Amino acid sequence: MCRWTPSVAHLSSLCLACFTLLLVTAGTATGVCPPGVGHEPLQVLASGINCSWTLERHTRSYNHLEGDVRLRRLYSANKFFLCIDKTGKVDGTRRKNYADSLMEIRSVSVGVVAIKSVSTGLYLAMSKKGTLFGSVKYNPSCKFKERIEENGYNTYASLRWKHGGRQMFVSLNGRGKPRRGHKARRRHPSTHFLPMLPS
CATH class of the missing domain: 2.80.10.50 (Trefoil (Acidic Fibroblast Growth Factor, subunit A))
Structure with a gap:
């Protein structure tokens, strides 16, 4: 009997798709990316910026x-x-x-x-x-x-x-x-x- 085993490449693309969905969902709920950072997931990853939450967390961090x-x-x-x-x-x-x-x-x-x-x-x-x-x-x-x-x-x-x-x-x-x-x-x-x- 044949058993399907996902390849590493397949898992990577699946994770990337989930990450993209998360960014799009969070982005519409909390705001937009800062200037100079696009909405492409690889560009966001490369920039090291969590674009959807940057402004909200920056403000919140001073509440204490x-x-x-x-x-x-x-x-x-x-x-x-x-x-x-x-x-x-x-x-x-x-x-x-x-x-x-x-x-x-x-x-x-x-x-x-x-x-x-x-x-x-x-x-x-x-x-x-x-x-x-x-x-x-x-x-x-x-x-x-x-x-x-x-x-x-x-x-x-x-x-x-x-x-x-x-x-x-x-x-x-x-x-x-x-x-x-x-x-x-x-x-x-x-x-x-x-x-x-x-x-």
């Missing part, structure tokens, strides 16, 4: 950041810890374990954070003129764009306010005093902070 809370001390490149006292005054201190320098950094959306002093309960905020202050209530002036710079330090730019189209940054000068946001630039050491774990 929203609501993320970190307890940190923001240590400036000028060797000061950012602090907010109970009167709402923003300043810098060299005291490592100063209570007012412990901050709760909460991600409110992708790349945007709210910074709150744990001891005083006040939020770091920036006025339209670029002045830093502690706000009792969380509002749009308390949102900052957090960015990791090439040197490994973070910068914090006001999400709400700009000056002449330029971003305004959280900044401490060489004496530990807050610098007006419009006078600070991304490359200035005064705008660079290391979020340090509390000891």
Whole structure:
């Protein structure tokens, strides 16, 4: 009695057909391929791109950041810890374990954070003129764009306010005093902070 045994070539073409069907089905459900990548299965395989799910997964991958809370001390490149006292005054201190320098950094959306002093309960905020202050209530002036710079330090730019189209940054000068946001630039050491774990 004769028994049919599929060849390797036959199995390969069968797998390719299944893969094509999967791509077509998923593609119509979730989106289209990115520019420059065709719908031919071999072209998709060669490009190494999962075209149907690229955009959806890219967006989804950031969801875990929203609501993320970190307890940190923001240590400036000028060797000061950012602090907010109970009167709402923003300043810098060299005291490592100063209570007012412990901050709760909460991600409110992708790349945007709210910074709150744990001891005083006040939020770091920036006025339209670029002045830093502690706000009792969380509002749009308390949102900052957090960015990791090439040197490994973070910068914090006001999400709400700009000056002449330029971003305004959280900044401490060489004496530990807050610098007006419009006078600070991304490359200035005064705008660079290391979020340090509390000891």
